[in-house]
Amino acid sequence: MTRKSRRLILIAACGSVLALAVGLILFAMSGSIVFFRSPTDIAQQGIAPGTRMRLGGLVKDGSLKRGPDQTVDFAVTDTNATVEVQYKGLLPDLFREGQGVVAEGMLEPGGRFRADTVLAKHDESYMPREVADALKAQGRWQEGGDKGAPKAGPKPVTASNGGTLGPRSER
Known part of the structure; x- marks a missing residue:
């Protein structure tokens, strides 16, 4: 056997042992890899x-x-x-x-x-309560249809922490 063929056999053996180990681990965990049940x-x-x-x-x-x-x-x-x-x-x-x-x-x-x-759980339109309160105080909060997204407008909104929030297109 040449040196090259021994190296290939060693790599193939290590790869198959690794694949077998991963397969056994996944099989053992198959009943518990669930985020939640409905x-x-x-x-x-x-x-x-x-x-x-x-x-x-x-x-x-x-x-x-x-x-x-x-x-x-x-x-x-x-x-x-x-x-x-x-x-x-x-x-x-x-x-x-x-x-x-x-x-x-x-x-x-x-x-x-x-x-x-x-x-x-919440979706991507989640907004912290402080920000929503600031938007409501400015009259820029849109209830219902757009899942609580603020209405776009020219003036930025001042958040409760003193920062400003622009319309969604400017973020």
């Missing part, structure tokens, strides 16, 4: 009670009920299935009915999800 996934997969996971979907309209001691009950839906959620603690500012949410916790025997962490 209510439909939970209903179809028959997940055992006590399983720790993340539940994602929309907060169902009319399902939000606040109880004593910062206990909150709400339902998460993906329009096909719904899961009842119970959470004790402070909710994020962006949490509201009809908005996206990811809750981390455990599934209980009755099918209720007991969350210990709730994360509110």
Whole structure:
């Protein structure tokens, strides 16, 4: 065997061992590489009670009920299935009915999800409360149709921290 052929055999062997290791790792993690499960996934997969996971979907309209001691009950839906959620603690500012949410916790025997962490999701049109308040004070806030985007205009808006914000086209 020549030196060149031994080197190629060594490289091929190392590459195949590396590919096998990556394949085994991905196979072992295949059940847990999920950012969150939807209510439909939970209903179809028959997940055992006590399983720790993340539940994602929309907060169902009319399902939000606040109880004593910062206990909150709400339902998460993906329009096909719904899961009842119970959470004790402070909710994020962006949490509201009809908005996206990811809750981390455990599934209980009755099918209720007991969350210990709730994360509110937002889209790219999210704007911090201080900026939105400054835009409303200047009369440049457009409710509804454009997902809360400010109206374009010639004058820049002064933010609450003293800086200025121009129209979206100038950013």
